[in-house]
Amino acid sequence: QKEVEQNSGPLSVPEGAIASLNCTYSDRGSQSFFWYRQYSGKSPELIMFIYSNGDKEDGRFTAQLNKASQYVSLLIRDSQPSDSATYLCAVNGDYGQNFVFGPGTRLSVLP
């Protein structure tokens, strides 16, 4: 059974700080890694995806992947109260394989 683990939180950070969200996965064959943000009562929305080891930056967001350690993280710089949400990590293998989501980490950015 493929597993994706995340700390459930809540993770509280002050406005303007860096929020660091972590995720580990069990299947070494996983190829693609995703971070979604979900506001309460809403559907998940994609923030970033990463396929290769290393860092990928998009605005205030940086995804980091370490396949050897089976670890993927999301850094949010200059955190804003509007970033307060649940962040879901997801992985999948090659095209045609099913997605597996982690339970999510709830982030609270305090003004």
Added chain:
Amino acid sequence: EAQVTQNPRYLITVTGKKLTVTCSQNMNHEYMSWYRQDPGLGLRQIYYSMNVEVTDKGDVPEGYKVSRKEKRNFPLILESPSPNQTSLYFCALGGSRGNEQFFGPGTRLTVL
């Protein structure tokens, strides 16, 4: 812009009464899938489909059926719903590699 429509958005029903939750897309995405989301358990994939007439089980397929007779529609069928199927259901469609899933608005189902 890709759009996913789910109907109904809210449904209260009773045990054993067959129901169908519809999902349709306005794009030509091949990959579509269904998830349920429960507190503490996160999003779990029920079924997915890579194309017309091609479907496969996700992690929690028991008690559900799907069909993919045309590319734009991917209905979720509960033949005999039970209270443990009370959940928030999302339909999602994927990009050209099945990645970057785009989620529908969700259907909140309560089975009494």
